[in-house]
Amino acid sequence: xxxxxxxxxxxxxxxxxxxxxxxxxxxxxxxxxxxxxxxxxxxxxxxxxxxxxxxxxxxxxxxxxxxxxxxxxxxxxxxxxxxxxxxxxxxxxxxxxxxxxxxxxxxxxxxxxxxxxxxxxxxxxxxxxxxxxxxxxxxxxxxxxxxxxxxxxxxxxxxxxxxxxxxxxxxxxxxxxxxxxxxxxxxxxxxxxxxxxxxxxxxxxxxxxxxxxxxxxxxxxxxxxxxxxxxxxxxxxxxxxxxxxxxxxxxxxxxxxxxxxxxxxxxxxxxxxxxxxxxxxxxxxxxxxxxxxxxxxxxxxxxxxxxxxxxxxxxxxxxxxxxxxxxxxxxxxxxxxxxxxxxxxxxxxxxxxxxxxxxxxxxxxxxxxxxxxxxxxxxxxxxxxxxxxxxxxxxxxxxxxxxxxxxxxxxxxxxxxxxxxxxxxxxxxxxxxxxxxxxxxxxx
Amino acid sequence: xxxxxxxxxxxxxxxxxxxxxxxxxxxxxxxxxxxxxxxxxxxxxxxxxxxxxxxxxxxxxxxxxxxxxxxxxxxxxxxxxxxxxxxxxxxxxxxxxxxxxxxxxxxxxxxxxxxxxxxxxxxxxxxxxxxxxxxxxx
Ligand SMILES: Nc1ncnc2c1ncn2[C@@H]1O[C@H](COP(=O)(O)OP(=O)(O)OP(=O)(O)O)[C@@H](O)[C@H]1O
Ligand SMILES: [Mg+2]
Numbered sequence: 001x002x003x004x005x006x007x008x009x010x011x012x013x014x015x016x017x018x019x020x021x022x023x024x025x026x027x028x029x030x031x032x033x034x035x036x037x038x039x040x041x042x043x044x045x046x047x048x049x050x051x052x053x054x055x056x057x058x059x060x061x062x063x064x065x066x067x068x069x070x071x072x073x074x075x076x077x078x079x080x081x082x083x084x085x086x087x088x089x090x091x092x093x094x095x096x097x098x099x100x101x102x103x104x105x106x107x108x109x110x111x112x113x114x115x116x117x118x119x120x121x122x123x124x125x126x127x128x129x130x131x132x133x134x135x136x137x138x139x140x141x142x143x144x145x146x147x148x149x150x151x152x153x154x155x156x157x158x159x160x161x162x163x164x165x166x167x168x169x170x171x172x173x174x175x176x177x178x179x180x181x182x183x184x185x186x187x188x189x190x191x192x193x194x195x196x197x198x199x200x201x202x203x204x205x206x207x208x209x210x211x212x213x214x215x216x217x218x219x220x221x222x223x224x225x226x227x228x229x230x231x232x233x234x235x236x237x238x239x240x241x242x243x244x245x246x247x248x249x250x251x252x253x254x255x256x257x258x259x260x261x262x263x264x265x266x267x268x269x270x271x272x273x274x275x276x277x278x279x280x281x282x283x284x285x286x287x288x289x290x291x292x293x294x295x296x297x298x299x300x301x302x303x304x305x306x307x308x309x310x311x312x313x314x315x316x317x318x319x320x321x322x323x324x325x326x327x328x329x330x331x332x333x334x335x336x337x338x339x340x341x342x343x344x345x346x347x348x349x350x351x352x353x354x355x356x357x358x359x360x361x362x363x364x365x366x367x368x369x370x371x372x373x374x375x376x377x378x379x380x381x382x383x384x385x386x387x388x389x390x391x392x393x394x395x396x397x398x399x400x401x402x403x404x405x406x407x408x409x410x411x412x413x414x415x416x417x418x419x420x421x422x423x424x425x426x427x428x429x430x431x432x433x434x435x436x437x438x439x440x441x442x443x444x
Numbered sequence: 445x446x447x448x449x450x451x452x453x454x455x456x457x458x459x460x461x462x463x464x465x466x467x468x469x470x471x472x473x474x475x476x477x478x479x480x481x482x483x484x485x486x487x488x489x490x491x492x493x494x495x496x497x498x499x500x501x502x503x504x505x506x507x508x509x510x511x512x513x514x515x516x517x518x519x520x521x522x523x524x525x526x527x528x529x530x531x532x533x534x535x536x537x538x539x540x541x542x543x544x545x546x547x548x549x550x551x552x553x554x555x556x557x558x559x560x561x562x563x564x565x566x567x568x569x570x571x572x573x574x575x576x577x578x579x580x581x582x
Binding site: 153154156285288289290291293360362364365366367368370371373374376377378380381405 | 445473
């Protein structure tokens with residue numbers, strides 16, 4: 001197991017953080033602690049799922065992105081959009097307006113990330129899973145892959161080792177541009193992301209390669225604003241100037257891929273789709289206990305509704321989903337001509353279709369040395385039993401057991417427990433009224 | 445370190461509690477994933493057997509730096525023919541238990557395959573199963 005931290009896209013803006021503990025209590029991996037009244041994210045435990053950002057009422061948690069102007073350092077600029085981007089716009093704004101506006105703000109070409117689904121299905125004879133153990137777990141959502149790496153080390157061998165469609169799309173486009181004779185230095189491929197996890201994944205040193213799949217990442221809400229204002233400004237002429245704009249093809253399968261059940265419905269065998277990170281955690285506990293039998297494929301997504309629920313989407317996720325469904329009804333199967341285009345790149349893509357093996361990261365170990373870890377574990381058990389067990393968060397840790405773990409590691413102190421302190425003072429009658437005797441130490 | 449868990453008879457909703465908690469402890473000790481998996485499978489099957497086939501019992505886990513020793517004991521009615529019970533596919537599980545997804549007759553064989561050492565003592569007064577799993581990968 002490796003000790004290296006992930007790259008993280010989420011950061012706390014200390015000047016805005018009020019120390020309200022909401023992010024800390026919502027974090028599914030207990031990665032956040034309060035320190036001097038500010039939230040601090042533990043880099044090893046953070047999976048960039050964005051729950052903290054969603055919970056923060058002060059906008060104190062932000063997602064890094066590349067400066068938009070960076071795209072102009074490249075002569076040939078490609079935007080890769082998640083399909084859910086289209087779903088952010090009101091129904092009366094045609095797709096053409098959105099595509100045209102993306103060209104107007106500076107891109108030379110625009111593709112939807114899910115085009116990779118069509119590529120994979122064309123070159124891969126519909127094979128879409130490859131892993132050591134069953135059920136195969138989708139590798140599509142990077143927050144889920146990280147969750148498994150840190151919290152479910154026994155399940156890493158279930159993760160699908162094929163590259164996700166978005167990377168296939170980018171590789172395909174880059175190869176096509178290179179074949180056209182464009183200088184590699186001139187090509188800029190930018191991903192427009194609906195969430196933090198995808199940024200973190202793209203920027204991680206351990207992934208990327210075949211010639212550096214993405215040049216940069218731009219947050220979806222930022223691009224949304226640019227496109228929306230372009231549409232407002234040019235509404236009158238957009239109808240005319242976008243009338244014969246070619247829109248890259250997409251099949252209905254691909255167009256719905258990023259929504260819950262979008263992927264699992266295309267995989268054969270017994271499949272299951274689960275969304276929202278806490279639901280996923282409950283399920284992975286069961287899977288790890290070997291309580292789940294006979295499943296072939298698991299689609300797991302950190303956000304409710306799949307990518308439509310991404311934290312950077314400005315619109316309502318149910319409306320976004322409805323628009324994508326509506327749109328998929330007029331989508332067509334891939335034509336022979338398109339298939340031929342894809343097949344020209346087939347051998348190149350097949351060569352790089354597999355991603356690197358995924359390693360577990362032992363971030364919950366108490367000590368490298370097992371004897372010392374055992375000692376700390378004994379200590380931890382004692383402390384847990386002494387703590388009130390109400391997970392109030394006033395100590396700066398999300399739960400009593402998280403505090404006990406910190407104490408046993410020597411990075412926190414039992415005097416941080418506000419409830420134990422209250423118990424010692426004489427005038428705790430008001431508190432007793434609320435809590436009865438539950439503040440007394442419970443029996444081990 | 446010793447951990448003890450009571451297992452009431454017939455309560456399938458809580459079967460797996462001991463294995464879940466032991467799993468968490470083993471992760472804190474950074475035991476290799478393969479070994480954790482073997483412990484969890486062995487312990488979970490043992491727990492379910494106590495719930496499904498006995499009048500209730502308990503699990504005792506002793507963990508040191510080299511292995512985990514698991515003793516699962518119950519208050520009867522015992523296993524009449526251990527040799528038969530250990531064979532794959534043999535089960536006396538009721539229809540009700542089968543409907544809950546148990547009763548394939550793979551529990552005891554799985555426990556034997558996943559532990560380094562296994563010993564069963566049984567009489568009408570109760571069954572006691574001892575399992576030892578080493579933390580060393582081989
Ligand atoms: N603790 C026990 N007390 C009494 N009988 C038991 C006990 N454990 C197992 N048995 C008997 O041994 C048989 C085989 O057990 P085993 O765990 O291999 O299969 P199962 O429990 O029937 O099905 P599965 O474990 O696959 O769900 C059981 O059907 C039961 O008759
Ligand atoms: Mg059994």
